[in-house]
Amino acid sequence: MTKLRDFVLRDHRYVLLGTSAVAFLGMLLSSSPRPAMSFLARAFTVELVMYYLLVAWLVVSAVALVFKLSHWRTYDQTSPFVRPAARRALRYGSYVVWALVLVLAVDRWAMGVASAWQAAAASSARPQEDMLQGILYILQHDHQTFTTGLVTTVELAVFGTILAFFLALLLVFCRIQTIDRPDNDFVRFWKKLGSGFAKAYSTVIRGTPMMIQAMIIYPAIFALFRGTGMTTTEINGLWTPFLGGLVTVTLNSTAYMMEVLRGGIESVDKGQTEAARSLGLSQWQAMRKVVFPQGIKFAIPGLSNELIINIKDSSVLSVIGTFELAFASTTATGVYYNQLQPSLISAVVYLFLTMVASWLLGKFAKHFDVKPEPVGSTSDKNLVGEE
Numbered sequence: 298m299t300k301l302r303d304f305v306l307r308d309h310r311y312v313l314l315g316t317s318a319v320a321f322l323g324m325l326l327s328s329s330p331r332p333a334m335s336f337l338a339r340a341f342t343v344e345l346v347m348y349y350l351l352v353a354w355l356v357v358s359a360v361a362l363v364f365k366l367s368h369w370r371t372y373d374q375t376s377p378f379v380r381p382a383a384r385r386a387l388r389y390g391s392y393v394v395w396a397l398v399l400v401l402a403v404d405r406w407a408m409g410v411a412s413a414w415q416a417a418a419a420s421s422a423r424p425q426e427d428m429l430q431g432i433l434y435i436l437q438h439d440h441q442t443f444t445t446g447l448v449t450t451v452e453l454a455v456f457g458t459i460l461a462f463f464l465a466l467l468l469v470f471c472r473i474q475t476i477d478r479p480d481n482d483f484v485r486f487w488k489k490l491g492s493g494f495a496k497a498y499s500t501v502i503r504g505t506p507m508m509i510q511a512m513i514i515y516p517a518i519f520a521l522f523r524g525t526g527m528t529t530t531e532i533n534g535l536w537t538p539f540l541g542g543l544v545t546v547t548l549n550s551t552a553y554m555m556e557v558l559r560g561g562i563e564s565v566d567k568g569q570t571e572a573a574r575s576l577g578l579s580q581w582q583a584m585r586k587v588v589f590p591q592g593i594k595f596a597i598p599g600l601s602n603e604l605i606i607n608i609k610d611s612s613v614l615s616v617i618g619t620f621e622l623a624f625a626s627t628t629a630t631g632v633y634y635n636q637l638q639p640s641l642i643s644a645v646v647y648l649f650l651t652m653v654a655s656w657l658l659g660k661f662a663k664h665f666d667v668k669p670e671p672v673g674s675t676s677d678k679n680l681v682g683e684e
Contacts, residue, residue, distance in 0.1 A: 313378075316391040317358040320351040323398035326405045327351070332412040337404045347397045354394050357387075423633055432638045439629050446625030447646055449539065453614070453621060454607040454654075457546030458554075462600065464547065465554035470584070471495040472559055495555065502552035508613040510549060515541035515617040542619035546611060550603050557603070561596025562588055601658035608650050622646060 327348045331337065337344045361378045368375050377383055410429070417424065417433040424430040436443070471491030480488065502510070515538065522532045565588050573583035593600075612623035622643050629639035 312384075312387050312391050313358040313361050316394050317355055319398050320354045320358075320394050323351045323394070323401050324348060324355075326398070326401040329405055332405065332409040334408045334412040334415070335404050336408065337401075344401075347401065350397060351394060354390065357390075423635070428638070431635070432642060435629055435633060435638055436642065439632065442625045442628055443622070443642060443646065445620060446622040446643075447650075449619065450608060450611050450621040451650070453539075453542055453546050453611045453619070454604055457543055457611075458550055458604045458607055460543075460547045461550030461554050461603070464551040465558055468495045468498065468551060468555045469558040469562070472499070472555060473562060473584075499552045499556060502549055503556070506613075507545060507549045507610050508616055511542065511545040511614055511617050514545050514548070518544075538614075538618040538620070541617050542611065542614035542621070545614065545617075546607055549610075550607060553606075554600055554603055557596050557599035558593065560599070561594070562592035564595045565591045597662050601662055604658065605651050605654050608654060609647060612647075 327344060361376075364376055364378070365372045373379055378387065410433075413427065413429040414433050414437075416427070417430045417437055420430070420434060423434045472495035474488040474492050476485055476488060515536075518541070519532060519536055522536055523529075527535075562584075569587055569591065570583050573587040578586065611619075611621050614621055615624035615627060618624070626639040626643040629642075630636045633639070
């Protein structure tokens with residue numbers, strides 16, 4: 298309530314200009330056809346008054362604009378619109394304009410959707426003329442299809458990203474391994490092998506599309522099961538398109554998250570590693586207790602973005618029969634012989650998912666956005682003592 302009161306009482310810049318655009322939108326809404334469930338249909342006089350109030354605001358804004366153009370250098374000293382009483386009146390007037398436009402938006406848009414929903418529910422077939430009614434008709438009759446696709450998309454993105462994160466942790470440690478002087482030949486061999494494997498894995502996965510990867514992984518593992526003598530029914534019960542999609546998303550995200558983690562680790566000042574080694578920590582201890590905790594904080598934005606990418610890129614998994622959102626859209630297209638309306642439904646759902654994920658991940662990143670503690674502090678010395 299305190300923030301709302303401060304907002305109402307505070308002067309705002311561009312009150313006339315910004316609210317004029319809103320008033321013009323309100324005039325367009327008032328001039329548009331009323332939906333069947335419009336609550337202003339029976340209050341023509343009230344809407345007429347609202348319309349002319351919006352016109353009056355545009356007139357006042359035009360007068361202020363002309364005065365400013367004609368008194369460009371002395372506007373702040375001579376304009377009646379900058380006086381405290383006038384500014385207060387304009388501010389409160391802008392609130393009235395916003396409220397009027399909000400009422401018109403509810404009447405035209407919200408009640409328009411409600412009217413279209415009612416018409417779609419009463420229709421025995423998909424409406425051909427009205428786009429909105431056609432979309433709502435599909436939602437009413439095939440909502441289960443899109444719900445199943447939505448749930449599968451979220452599961453693929455969330456579980457695939459989580460699994461990829463842990464695999465990326467393993468690979469990034471292989472990727473950044475360097476030869477240390479105390480290492481014997483056996484350790485050197487495995488460090489080179491691990492680093493080479495991680496580099497090759499990143500190159501291959503990031504250099505090929507996820508769709509192609511899905512078209513290779515799913516039938517390849519199916520063929521492996523076939524080689525054991527299992528029947529097609531037995532294989533389908535064990536190796537489903539969902540698992541094929543999950544493996545594809547996981548393996549694909551692992552390569553990208555590994556590089557994000559590597560970038561975060563390499564962004565840590567090298568002096569941190571040198572200081573840790575000078576305090577007696579081994580290469581592994583310095584990486585695990587000093588460099589990696591700081592590097593992962595730098596990598597959080599990139600790691601979080603991978604979830605959003607997986608939400609959208611999971612759409613390519615329909616090529617192997619994974620029943621995600623894009624597959625649900627294709628299914629509805631085959632039922633209604635219309636590709637546009639199911640695709641619009643899927644696009645809105647994808648947009649909603651990515652916006653929610655962006656908001657949640659933004660909160661997550663903000664929560665962990667703390668300044669790393671430099672090496673050499675008392676806590677680091679305690680670490681050495683514990684070792």
